Amino acid sequence: MAYQDKIEKVSGRKTKEIMIFSLSTCFWCDKVKEFLKEQGVEFGVLIVDKLGGAEQQEAVAEMSKYNPDMSFPTIVINNGEKAIVGFDQEELTKQING
Numbered sequence: 001m002a003y004q005d006k007i008e009k010v011s012g013r014k015t016k017e018i019m020i021f022s023l024s025t026c027f028w029c030d031k032v033k034e035f036l037k038e039q040g041v042e043f044g045v046l047i048v049d050k051l052g053g054a055e056q057q058e059a060v061a062e063m064s065k066y067n068p069d070m071s072f073p074t075i076v077i078n079n080g081e082k083a084i085v086g087f088d089q090e091e092l093t094k095q096i097n098g
Contacts, residue, residue, distance in 0.1 A: 018043035
């Protein structure tokens with residue numbers, strides 16, 4: 001996957017593998033990242049609108065597997081075991097503590 005090297009890693013305690021498909025202008029994307037940082041967990045962020053050409057197309061295709069509506073943020077847990085669309089603090093808390 002060409003976009004893999006564009007994933008920003010945020011360090012913290014390891015829980016489940018968390019990947020956020022985000023936009024640079026998305027308020028709710030920022031809220032998810034802020035919340036996960038406050039919880040001190042490790043996660044990855046891919047800012048889709050900062051990608052170009054084939055990388056962006058590949059990222060969008062990957063994201064659409066978990067969220068066909070293509071809304072942001074899309075949070076993928078454990079490589080697709082669970083997907084959360086939007087800022088759902090209750091579900092995020094359950095996922096990182098469960």
